[in-house]
Amino acid sequence: MSYRVQVRVMPRGGLLDPQGQAVEHALSALGFPDASAVRVGRAIELEVAAESRREAEARVRQMCDKLLANPVTEDYLLEVGES
Amino acid sequence: MSYRVQVRVMPRGGLLDPQGQAVEHALSALGFPDASAVRVGRAIELEVAAESRREAEARVRQMCDKLLANPVTEDYLLEVGES
Amino acid sequence: MTSSTAAAVVTAASPFPGERPVTDAVVREHNLNEVEYGRILELLGRTPTLTELGVFSALWSEHCSYKHSKPVLQTFPTAGPQVVQGPGENAGVLRLPDGWAVAFKIESHNHPSAVEPYQGAATGVGGILRDVFTMGARPVAVLNSLRFGPLDQPRNRYLFAGVVRGVGDYGNCVGIPTLGGEVGFAPGYTGNPLVNAMCVGLLRESDLIRAAAHGVGNVLLCVGARTGRDGIHGASFASEELSERSEARRPQVQVGDPFTEKLLLEASLELITSGLIVAIQDMGAAGLTSSSAEMAARGGVGVEIDTGLVPTREAGMTPYEILLSESQERMLVVAEPYRVEEIQRVCAKWELGAEPIGHVTDDGIFRVRHHGLVVAAIPGQRLVDDCPIYQPAAREGEDARARRTAKPQRPARTDLQGALELLLDSPNLASKRWVYEQYDSTVQASTVLGPGGDAGVLQVPGTAFGLAVTVDCNNRLVALDPYEGGKAAVAEAARNIACTGAVPLGITDCLNFGNPEKPEVFFQFREACRGIADACRAFDTPVTGGNVSFYNESPAGAVDPTPTIGMVGLLARVADRVPSHFSTPGDEILLLGATRGGLGGSAYWTEVFDFIGGSPAPVDLAAERSLQRLLASAAGRGLLRSAHDASEGGLAVALAEAAMGDAYVESGFGAVADLGAYADGVPAEAILYGEDGARVVTSAAPSNVDALVSLAGEHGVPVHRAGRVGERGGALELRLGGRLFTWSIGALRRIYYTAIPRRMRHPDVDRSAGA
Amino acid sequence: MLTVAVVRFPGSNCDVDALRAVERVGVMAQFVWHRDTSLHGADIVILPGGFSYGDYLRSGAIARFSPVMQAVQRHAADGGPVLGICNGFQILCEAHLLPGALLRNAGLAFVSKPVDVVVERTATAFTSVFEPGVRLRLPVAHGDGRFVAAEDTLRMLEAEGRVVLRYVPATEESPLQPNPNGSANHIAGISNATGTVVGLMPHPERVADPLLGVPDGLGFFTSLAAWRPPVSTLSTPNP
Numbered sequence A, B: 001m002s003y004r005v006q007v008r009v010m011p012r013g014g015l016l017d018p019q020g021q022a023v024e025h026a027l028s029a030l031g032f033p034d035a036s037a038v039r040v041g042r043a044i045e046l047e048v049a050a051e052s053r054r055e056a057e058a059r060v061r062q063m064c065d066k067l068l069a070n071p072v073t074e075d076y077l078l079e080v081g082e083s
Numbered sequence C: 001m002t003s004s005t006a007a008a009v010v011t012a013a014s015p016f017p018g019e020r021p022v023t024d025a026v027v028r029e030h031n032l033n034e035v036e037y038g039r040i041l042e043l044l045g046r047t048p049t050l051t052e053l054g055v056f057s058a059l060w061s062e063h064c065s066y067k068h069s070k071p072v073l074q075t076f077p078t079a080g081p082q083v084v085q086g087p088g089e090n091a092g093v094l095r096l097p098d099g100w101a102v103a104f105k106i107e108s109h110n111h112p113s114a115v116e117p118y119q120g121a122a123t124g125v126g127g128i129l130r131d132v133f134t135m136g137a138r139p140v141a142v143l144n145s146l147r148f149g150p151l152d153q154p155r156n157r158y159l160f161a162g163v164v165r166g167v168g169d170y171g172n173c174v175g176i177p178t179l180g181g182e183v184g185f186a187p188g189y190t191g192n193p194l195v196n197a198m199c200v201g202l203l204r205e206s207d208l209i210r211a212a213a214h215g216v217g218n219v220l221l222c223v224g225a226r227t228g229r230d231g232i233h234g235a236s237f238a239s240e241e242l243s244e245r246s247e248a249r250r251p252q253v254q255v256g257d258p259f260t261e262k263l264l265l266e267a268s269l270e271l272i273t274s275g276l277i278v279a280i281q282d283m284g285a286a287g288l289t290s291s292s293a294e295m296a297a298r299g300g301v302g303v304e305i306d307t308g309l310v311p312t313r314e315a316g317m318t319p320y321e322i323l324l325s326e327s328q329e330r331m332l333v334v335a336e337p338y339r340v341e342e343i344q345r346v347c348a349k350w351e352l353g354a355e356p357i358g359h360v361t362d363d364g365i366f367r368v369r370h371h372g373l374v375v376a377a378i379p380g381q382r383l384v385d386d387c388p389i390y391q392p393a394a395r396e397g398e399d400a401r402a403r404r405t406a407k408p409q410r411p412a413r414t415d416l417q418g419a420l421e422l423l424l425d426s427p428n429l430a431s432k433r434w435v436y437e438q439y440d441s442t443v444q445a446s447t448v449l450g451p452g453g454d455a456g457v458l459q460v461p462g463t464a465f466g467l468a469v470t471v472d473c474n475n476r477l478v479a480l481d482p483y484e485g486g487k488a489a490v491a492e493a494a495r496n497i498a499c500t501g502a503v504p505l506g507i508t509d510c511l512n513f514g515n516p517e518k519p520e521v522f523f524q525f526r527e528a529c530r531g532i533a534d535a536c537r538a539f540d541t542p543v544t545g546g547n548v549s550f551y552n553e554s555p556a557g558a559v560d561p562t563p564t565i566g567m568v569g570l571l572a573r574v575a576d577r578v579p580s581h582f583s584t585p586g587d588e589i590l591l592l593g594a595t596r597g598g599l600g601g602s603a604y605w606t607e608v609f610d611f612i613g614g615s616p617a618p619v620d621l622a623a624e625r626s627l628q629r630l631l632a633s634a635a636g637r638g639l640l641r642s643a644h645d646a647s648e649g650g651l652a653v654a655l656a657e658a659a660m661g662d663a664y665v666e667s668g669f670g671a672v673a674d675l676g677a678y679a680d681g682v683p684a685e686a687i688l689y690g691e692d693g694a695r696v697v698t699s700a701a702p703s704n705v706d707a708l709v710s711l712a713g714e715h716g717v718p719v720h721r722a723g724r725v726g727e728r729g730g731a732l733e734l735r736l737g738g739r740l741f742t743w744s745i746g747a748l749r750r751i752y753y754t755a756i757p758r759r760m761r762h763p764d765v766d767r768s769a770g771a
Numbered sequence D: 001m002l003t004v005a006v007v008r009f010p011g012s013n014c015d016v017d018a019l020r021a022v023e024r025v026g027v028m029a030q031f032v033w034h035r036d037t038s039l040h041g042a043d044i045v046i047l048p049g050g051f052s053y054g055d056y057l058r059s060g061a062i063a064r065f066s067p068v069m070q071a072v073q074r075h076a077a078d079g080g081p082v083l084g085i086c087n088g089f090q091i092l093c094e095a096h097l098l099p100g101a102l103l104r105n106a107g108l109a110f111v112s113k114p115v116d117v118v119v120e121r122t123a124t125a126f127t128s129v130f131e132p133g134v135r136l137r138l139p140v141a142h143g144d145g146r147f148v149a150a151e152d153t154l155r156m157l158e159a160e161g162r163v164v165l166r167y168v169p170a171t172e173e174s175p176l177q178p179n180p181n182g183s184a185n186h187i188a189g190i191s192n193a194t195g196t197v198v199g200l201m202p203h204p205e206r207v208a209d210p211l212l213g214v215p216d217g218l219g220f221f222t223s224l225a226a227w228r229p230p231v232s233t234l235s236t237p238n239p
């Protein structure tokens, strides 16, 4: 089976997120003062070959721990779908 | 009401995605040859004040069209949740 | 469609399965006119296949064929003892001491940047780097010349920010220092920004390689990135077939990958210096088509390519798409067959593929197969050479003549004091630090003078000598008087080079104009080129190559004619380089050159009077030449502490810039100068803000002044001993006609260094508005 | 004789600059390819600046897994000196040879300019010739130079005196921004506990040639040239 996995890697809460701040500023200047708490991170999308959804998820978790996210500064979230 | 919206902004299909390529390469070298079709984009997370979920979505769509996504090179996807 | 000529069929080719038949409409879509199509029929003796039509349309496009500009470009001086390679190759090459040579070239990426500023600018830098390393030269400097609409419009801010980021990210990643550039803002560029990138590379003259295919049976290899459906003639094609297959919008934007470029750079130089290959050319505009056809034509041979062998990024690409793709970071290599494995080994070390895709033939035919089926077969030399050449009508536009003779309305109050502050606050004159701080200017550890002064200077590693590099064009002068404006662009470039102590060697040019089929545009083009040619002859700086970019039109009309001049100069001893800022209290300030007070086209009239007009001061080429020689000679004897040319904003701005110092000193210097006795009968405002050429503000240690004055006399250059450099953080005091003008240097610095950042606080806002 | 290995990753672009700076102080230097599994007996390692693997994903994240990095890890564990400059610093953090991380500059844009820094720690293999507190002007050129670390890590770095370089605050008149990237505690460079592994965001190798200007970066390389292995040299003293 092949699974399509969506990963979101976000700056850890509490860390300064200058990109998020800049976007929030820009949104407000553009007439969207109703947007707040903006944070910007990375979205990664990949196919993974696995026997089961659980295995796919476990596999991508390993990838995140090893490479896709920096444990010092980032948190990640997965969503596994069929592909 | 306040809604928490997750936006994924991804390079448009068919466009070269050098980041995705590099990550795919690295994953394979790290012992994850089972990962493929890797693409890397941006994940944006924000709160938006709106009357309804539909209005929140419409509002964030406007933000995407105007600022968050580049209409020439990127596609975006929204997910609206309560906050 | 049938052919009216009864000529015999020259070659045979079959349509690729599924390909549309070639109809009148399809021919028009390909931007080929009747004369051109007639010539294609005659040259083939039959109707072309769609693939062939695509090939013709690419090679006979303005960009590849120079069909409107060739006769004019042929009037440029291109010879000289220093010329190793003139126009016609990927880059020009000039001889340096000790077996070294410099390869350099400038190229425009205006239209891609108007659509997608970041990628457009980035891929523009990528392309020009490849043009230089494909000659066997290692890129050692990049420069950029940019034009945008005014910064009070959000769309212009968006384009400016995106372009600067794109230029920076690409060059920074590859590791090439940006040593200079220019940025200008004027309403005419609003819908059509200009993005010109120049690259300078160093090579041993013996390593020079030319992009000519030789040796029947030799192999063609595709090296580097895979081929995708990028940039397949976005503008000219609205192919039904393509839009049926694609979901929403077709990916036409080329995305740059500077990391792959860096690997390609290292691999290419290794292939060239190890002698493994016969020829190499980058796949730039019109991709595989132009690179293979041009290499074959230069070598007087034929080529046969199998598009089925080209590594692609997507499945199902047609020969048409593969031939016309403008995917970035690819090279076409010609090599002897027994070298292929070794070449692949070198490329693999740099993590790149190298796939054989064809070979050199002896029949002179440009032949394309796709897994056996011949889809294109065209006589190669005629494909490259036979595009009809046009001699468009040229007539000066009415309004240009009217603007030149117009006189400005004097504002109610002319505030000579406040004018300097206004000028330094104009984004056109203000410090471009906001731009060049985004560019790595010190990587390669050879930067002697970075951006922020006149020309940039780098040391040639392992030698005592250096190169000075600059790009310049005052588009306002060209718009008002194309001939004098063309001369002025070359003169300013040469003056900038000379200010560092270097001797101008040669130029490359990027000719940005509107639609050449409009007589008033072609007039500008022809006259500006005549000016460039005359100046280059006077300075012994031959034209070694360049680029023509026509059809730069916004809804409001053609852009200002902007012939950007990229120049390199030789600094015999790097240790003699002269900075542009004052550095030592007590030094004497000397003005070199004569002031006549020309205000036509000046920044003063533009920014203070809100008037663009008048007749620009004529360029005195002999005076410029004398001044250049004087500067080199004075620098070589160590007589100069600083030299800065007076251009936009005149003497007042030049003096202020010299006094303010660079952005990183704690403070500038005070300066006192008496301009009273300097220019008899010239009104104060014209002394302060007039823009005559051939003038430089210098400072010298008191002990060197006599020698400098007598040296200037020997060169026939007028000198005015104007005053002295004062203490740190003092004031600029200018005395003339019994009046004293005083500005605090700290206050001027704040204006000058914050003018652009103040306007760019929210650069990325409002991509769409105001488009 | 001392030898230095300058590691080349695909995308390194300050490798030649580093090699030349080392040779300028009379020390032998050679390139080591990222696929190599040994350092070929080098005494000192430099991870140069650049954009290893394009800096895609995160600066230094992919380079950290290059085969040569295992040899670098062993070398560091054995007390061998390692200097990471710019991208090299980012790689050292990703490889956990130094604590913390280097994130996108607070101003978001790439920053290339000279900055003033103070040398705080001189008990390292690369700063031993400096007087503590000396001010230098060094170029920076980076997009990801904002040093961050957990609160307790920062406290530990300060308490142990492991801040090697710190950006100098601006003066009123000078438009020179003190901290070009928003680094925590204005940190421009740090070391490990023993001072053998050092990471710097500024580029000393670009200002080591007097012909190009004031050679404020030279001291890092004369320090390197003066470094001696702690134990084994006792039997074979260098002249």
Ligand SMILES: Nc1ncnc2c1ncn2[C@@H]1O[C@H](COP(=O)(O)OP(=O)(O)O)[C@@H](O)[C@H]1O
Pocket: C143, C144, C145, C146, C178, C179, C180, C181, C182, C183, C429, C432, C433, C435, C436, C439, C450, C451, C452, C453, C454, C455, C456, C471, C472, C496, C647, C648
């Ligand atoms: N786009 C740019 N990129 C890099 N440097 C630039 C750019 N624009 C201007 N500069 C630098 O800023 C300084 C001033 O530019 P400019 O006013 O055009 O100088 P000049 O009038 O002497 O030609 C020069 O050193 C120039 O190289």
Ligand SMILES: [Mg+2]
Pocket: C453, C454, C455, C496, C644, C645, C647
């Ligand atoms: Mg100048």
